[in-house]
Amino acid sequence: MSAVTVSPPAAATEMPPNTALYTCNSCGVGFPTPDMQRRHMKTDWHRYNLKRRVATLPPISAEIFAERVLQQMDATRKNEEKLSFVQICRVCGNKRFTSAGAYENHLSSSRHKENLKRAEQLGLCEDEGTGSTATGARDPSPDWSVVSSTFSLGEPVQPPQYHTIGFRDGRVGGGSKKTLRHHKAPSSVTTLSVAGDDLDSVIEDDFVGSSAGSVAPNVVGGVDAEDEDEDIDSIIERKLKNAVKLPLSACIFCSAQNFRGAEDSVAHMQHDHGLFIPERTYLVDLEGLVQYLSEKVSIGNACLYCSFIGRSLNSVRDHMIAKQHCKIPYDTEDDQLEISNFYDFSSSYPDDQEDDDWDDVASGDESPEDDASAVQLASVRGQRRTESNLVLDPTGLELSLPLSRLRIGHRSLARYYRQSLRPMNELREGQGTVIAAGSRQILATAARDPVKERLTKKDWRDQRDKQNRDIRREQRYINQQKHYRDPMLGG
Amino acid sequence: MSLQEIVVDGEQTADTKNALISLDSPISLKYVAAGRIAQSVLSHLVREVTEQRMRNVYDICHTGDSLIELETNKVYKNVDEKGVASPTTLDINNCVRGYSPINRDSAYILSDGDVVKISLGVHIDGYTSLVSHTLIALPTIPRTEQVSPTTGVLADDICATHLATEAVISLLGTVLYRYENQSGYFGNRPVNGERIREIVESVAKSFHVKIVPGSSVRRIKRFLVGQDTVHEVDVKGYAWGSINIEAMTDDPDEGDLKKMIDTEAPAEPGEAWLVDISLCTFSGLASDLSKKNGLQVSRRTLKPHRDLKPTIFTRDYNRNLSMKLKSARSVLIELDNRKSVYPFHLNSLTTPGAPLGVAALVNSEIVAPTTVMMIQGSPAPIAARERTTILLMSSAKHIGEVVRLSGSGIKPSWVHSEFEVTDEEIIELLSDKRAGVRLRNIQGTELDVVKDDVQEMEIA
Numbered sequence: 001m002s003a004v005t006v007s008p009p010a011a012a013t014e015m016p017p018n019t020a021l022y023t024c025n026s027c028g029v030g031f032p033t034p035d036m037q038r039r040h041m042k043t044d045w046h047r048y049n050l051k052r053r054v055a056t057l058p059p060i061s062a063e064i065f066a067e068r069v070l071q072q073m074d075a076t077r078k079n080e081e082k083l084s085f086v087q088i089c090r091v092c093g094n095k096r097f098t099s100a101g102a103y104e105n106h107l108s109s110s111r112h113k114e115n116l117k118r119a120e121q122l123g124l125c126e127d128e129g130t131g132s133t134a135t136g137a138r139d140p141s142p143d144w145s146v147v148s149s150t151f152s153l154g155e156p157v158q159p160p161q162y163h164t165i166g167f168r169d170g171r172v173g174g175g176s177k178k179t180l181r182h183h184k185a186p187s188s189v190t191t192l193s194v195a196g197d198d199l200d201s202v203i204e205d206d207f208v209g210s211s212a213g214s215v216a217p218n219v220v221g222g223v224d225a226e227d228e229d230e231d232i233d234s235i236i237e238r239k240l241k242n243a244v245k246l247p248l249s250a251c252i253f254c255s256a257q258n259f260r261g262a263e264d265s266v267a268h269m270q271h272d273h274g275l276f277i278p279e280r281t282y283l284v285d286l287e288g289l290v291q292y293l294s295e296k297v298s299i300g301n302a303c304l305y306c307s308f309i310g311r312s313l314n315s316v317r318d319h320m321i322a323k324q325h326c327k328i329p330y331d332t333e334d335d336q337l338e339i340s341n342f343y344d345f346s347s348s349y350p351d352d353q354e355d356d357d358w359d360d361v362a363s364g365d366e367s368p369e370d371d372a373s374a375v376q377l378a379s380v381r382g383q384r385r386t387e388s389n390l391v392l393d394p395t396g397l398e399l400s401l402p403l404s405r406l407r408i409g410h411r412s413l414a415r416y417y418r419q420s421l422r423p424m425n426e427l428r429e430g431q432g433t434v435i436a437a438g439s440r441q442i443l444a445t446a447a448r449d450p451v452k453e454r455l456t457k458k459d460w461r462d463q464r465d466k467q468n469r470d471i472r473r474e475q476r477y478i479n480q481q482k483h484y485r486d487p488m489l490g491g
Numbered sequence: 492m493s494l495q496e497i498v499v500d501g502e503q504t505a506d507t508k509n510a511l512i513s514l515d516s517p518i519s520l521k522y523v524a525a526g527r528i529a530q531s532v533l534s535h536l537v538r539e540v541t542e543q544r545m546r547n548v549y550d551i552c553h554t555g556d557s558l559i560e561l562e563t564n565k566v567y568k569n570v571d572e573k574g575v576a577s578p579t580t581l582d583i584n585n586c587v588r589g590y591s592p593i594n595r596d597s598a599y600i601l602s603d604g605d606v607v608k609i610s611l612g613v614h615i616d617g618y619t620s621l622v623s624h625t626l627i628a629l630p631t632i633p634r635t636e637q638v639s640p641t642t643g644v645l646a647d648d649i650c651a652t653h654l655a656t657e658a659v660i661s662l663l664g665t666v667l668y669r670y671e672n673q674s675g676y677f678g679n680r681p682v683n684g685e686r687i688r689e690i691v692e693s694v695a696k697s698f699h700v701k702i703v704p705g706s707s708v709r710r711i712k713r714f715l716v717g718q719d720t721v722h723e724v725d726v727k728g729y730a731w732g733s734i735n736i737e738a739m740t741d742d743p744d745e746g747d748l749k750k751m752i753d754t755e756a757p758a759e760p761g762e763a764w765l766v767d768i769s770l771c772t773f774s775g776l777a778s779d780l781s782k783k784n785g786l787q788v789s790r791r792t793l794k795p796h797r798d799l800k801p802t803i804f805t806r807d808y809n810r811n812l813s814m815k816l817k818s819a820r821s822v823l824i825e826l827d828n829r830k831s832v833y834p835f836h837l838n839s840l841t842t843p844g845a846p847l848g849v850a851a852l853v854n855s856e857i858v859a860p861t862t863v864m865m866i867q868g869s870p871a872p873i874a875a876r877e878r879t880t881i882l883l884m885s886s887a888k889h890i891g892e893v894v895r896l897s898g899s900g901i902k903p904s905w906v907h908s909e910f911e912v913t914d915e916e917i918i919e920l921l922s923d924k925r926a927g928v929r930l931r932n933i934q935g936t937e938l939d940v941v942k943d944d945v946q947e948m949e950i951a
Contacts, residue, residue: 422813430572430617430832433714435808437723 026053029062091115120314243299244313248287252294252304253317253326262287273326282343289342293328305329514884514894514931518618521567522763522882523933525576526620526896528562529613530935533622534901536579536609540601540628548581549598552591555579555611556836558938563615570616576716577612577621578803578836585871586796587703587769588734589861593802593837601628606645608769608876614833617714621765622897623878625649627904644699644772646906648875651698652770653903654912654921655691656877659708659766660893661920662690664928666758666883667891677926678916684708684729684754690917691729692786695770698910699777701788703769703866703874705734709752711765711880714832720807720859721832727756728764731787734864760885771866771874792867801860804849805834810857818848823857834861884931892929899932 022037023030027049031037040046049059060068087097089106092115097103106112250257251265253273259265266286269275277283296302297317301310305325310316320326329335391400397410409417427435513519536555539545545554556579563573580591583605592598601607605628612621627641627649640646665677680686687708695702707717709728715721730752758764771788779785806826814820821842826835837846852858866872879898885891912918919926 428572428827428831430714431808431827433617433712434718434721434832437712437715437721 246294246298262290278330284344285342521615521618525613525615526933529620529622529897532558534935546601549592549595552579572831573615576614576619576833579611582608585866589863620880620896623876625875640905640907647698647908648772650908652875655694658920661925664893681757683757688729700770701773704732706731706769720805767878769876771872796863799863802837803861804858816851818844819851822848
């Protein structure tokens with residue numbers, strides 16, 4: 001990356017070119033000292049003229065060059081606004097849009113929708129910013145300000161990770177009166193110092209100051225600390241932009257659509273995905289609940305049951321179906337509060353006198369805290385009723401209803417309730433008698449015949465004795481062979 | 492149920508539950524009720540056969556079972572377990588056990604001259620009355636008409652069976668008669684299994700007939716009447732082998748059954764006994780009967796019927812397996828919940844697919860089949876069977892009496908045998924005096940009009 005330094009105007013500028021000993025042929029200027037000439041050779045103005053000469057164009061003077069630089073800076077500033085809308089639609093082959101209007105037009109075009117659909121089917125939209133990417137539009141760094149610079153002559157800069165648009169560094173040459181100095185910064189960051197009087201103020205305010213402040217950490221430090229806020233903001237913005245609006249007549253969990261209404265779609269979700277809507281009797285705003293849930297999934301890309309946040313609607317749908325998370329959490333108080341806006345538990349309140357004070361507390365303003373208290377209240381009342389009508393097991397894990405034989409067990413014991421054990425059948429009188437009279441077990445032991453047993457034992461003893469005798473005999477004769485025989489050789 | 496303890500010779504009887512004191516005791520009443528139903532149904536079926544109203548065996552068996560169910564439902568409403576203790580079977584000629592057809596079309600049609608053995612059983616709360624009767628399927632003709640009785644080997648067989656049964660009943664009754672002096676002695680010998688064997692074999696020998704395996708004279712208890720699946724420990728009496736194919740042996744001294752039955756223990760008052768004697772004709776030499784085990788029908792000639800599949804089964808409560816087949820499981824549930832411990836007929840199951848389920852249960856030996864058994868030989872032997880249940884009713888006040896629950900009072904077929912009993916002891920037992928035994932016969936009732944009286948028949 002090159003550094004452009006606009007040095008203070010030298011005396012050479014006042015000298016007539018003819019009298020100069022040291023001249024520059026491409027720019028048509030002369031210098032009194034070789035040092036000044038050497039410095040001139042390094043300026044952007046000179047380089048610009050060199051390129052013009054190659055293109056067989058007449059050289060331009062320093063004033064015209066400075067004017068052009070200023071013009072360019074104006075144009076760049078104007079471009080900043082435009083560039084804040086720079087968008088790339090990845091779905092449509094990384095198409096780039098520099099204006100908001102064009103981008104809007106593109107989003108509503110049928111070609112884009114078609115591409116989007118196809119991409120969804122193929123599961124291609126895994127990256128954040130499914131359809132398009134909003135790049136750091138609000139970043140006022142000079143990297144962006146020189147994007148479209150026609151003076152892009154230096155080496156490219158590694159773009160920040162989340163900026164998908166490449167940019168080129170700009171180079172600004174000084175005017176004819178000024179000496180432009182150009183040097184390389186050690187951190188390979190473009191720094192611009194204007195040596196001129198007029199330029200100085202302009203450039204430093206608008207250009208250098210900001211570049212020194214923001215570009216350096218941007219590039220060197222990466223996107224760590226500063227970008228996080230920006231990241232969340234951009235994610236939200238992006239999500240909002242990319243959100244697929246799910247109508248009430250669409251299923252939240254799959255691509256089924258065109259149900260007759262929220263009721264139908266809920267029925268579908270109940271039947272096909274096992275969605276259970278808790279406390280259905282007290283639910284007053286089904287549509288609101290469904291809309292809330294579908295927004296949570298389609299816009300937030302968040303799983304209903306756990307804290308999973310998908311990259312896209314498809315990914316979160318896949319997650320919910322695969323993990324069987326097609327359900328509304330209702331276990332904790334927070335879960336209940338989350339959807340309490342759609343419920344009205346007032347009909348469950350008993351009209352007892354003792355509950356009046358509770359009602360007073362509950363009937364306050366319409367704030368969310370109030371809903372919280374309502375839910376709490378409901379649970380408190382439930383416990384009271386438990387005490388009066390239901391019988392709780394001493395272990396605290398089983399409720400039994402007084403009039404029926406139904407029992408409600410705790411979830412933690414589900415594995416035991418699921419067991420279908422063989423019922424213990426009580427023996428009838430006849431069966432008991434017959435089994436008791438059954439003599440087969442007794443016969444099995446009673447069938448012992450002492451004589452036979454004695455004979456068998458004698459057999460065993462004889463066999464053992466014979467074996468021992470054989471062994472003894474063998475040992476006695478083991479040393480009675482005449483000649484040594486190698487056991488390895490056999491024989 | 493209040494039970495009085497019975498003290499016999501200073502000893503308590505082991506099983507007071509089966510002890511019978513008087514006809515007023517609840518146990519006796521249940522026995523009598525069961526006996527009356529059995530007697531009624533039996534006489535009804537006998538009439539159906541002899542009057543030739545029914546010829547199809549299926550009809551007769553089905554009628555018998557239905558009548559038993561119907562009649563038992565009328566009595567002892569608070570008793571859960573009651574009904575058929577032995578499905579009605581009609582064993583014809585050389586068939587000895589277990590023929591109760593499953594449907595009407597393939598059933599046997601009775602023809603004139605067939606020897607029919609009607610067997611059935613009723614129980615109320617486990618108090619059981621089993622009965623069998625042999626008759627010749629001939630139209631009853633008044634004796635005034637000069638028609639000759641049936642004679643020959645068949646007559647010998649029927650006579651021998653009848654006399655052996657009566658003799659054994661009288662023998663058992665002597666236990667009561669001699670009660671005051673020495674319990675269970677007749678002719679200075681204890682009345683036990685061996686004595687019973689001697690008497691039956693003596694009768695069989697004198698009438699030149701053989702004893703069919705499965706015949707037994709044994710003490711019965713509540714729910715325990717010698718089902719195939721129940722292997723009791725202390726059984727008094729005597730059994731001539733087993734008719735089970737698995738347990739059958741030619742040598743009566745061998746086998747599990749022999750070990751289980753205590754042939755030495757004397758019969759005692761207050762017990763219920765089952766007399767089940769089945770004899771079959773024998774066309775060989777008389778000397779063959781004198782050989783060892785010659786009196787018993789050989790296992791080789793006793794075969795299950797080739798085509799007839801068993802229709803009567805008994806649940807074995809000592810085996811419990813979980814069945815794979817659904818119908819087997821449901822049959823098992825029905826058996827355990829609705830049936831008692833007695834044999835049941837396949838048609839009595841209400842479970843759909845019951846035959847399949849029962850077949851699976853038979854394979855896993857949870858249910859034991861009652862095979863249709865035939866005696867083979869040439870000329871084909873013909874078996875007769877008499878079975879009756881008696882109570883040795885002791886009494887604290889006076890001499891006890893034998894209550895014959897069933898099988899009495901039905902007119903036997905008119906037969907005439909040229910043989911006669913030679914043993915004096917047996918002659919005394921069979922005489923009109925019955926060796927001084929008081930016998931009370933439970934009479935059946937006309938099934939349409941149920942009368943509630945016990946006809947007392949005392950032979951002085």
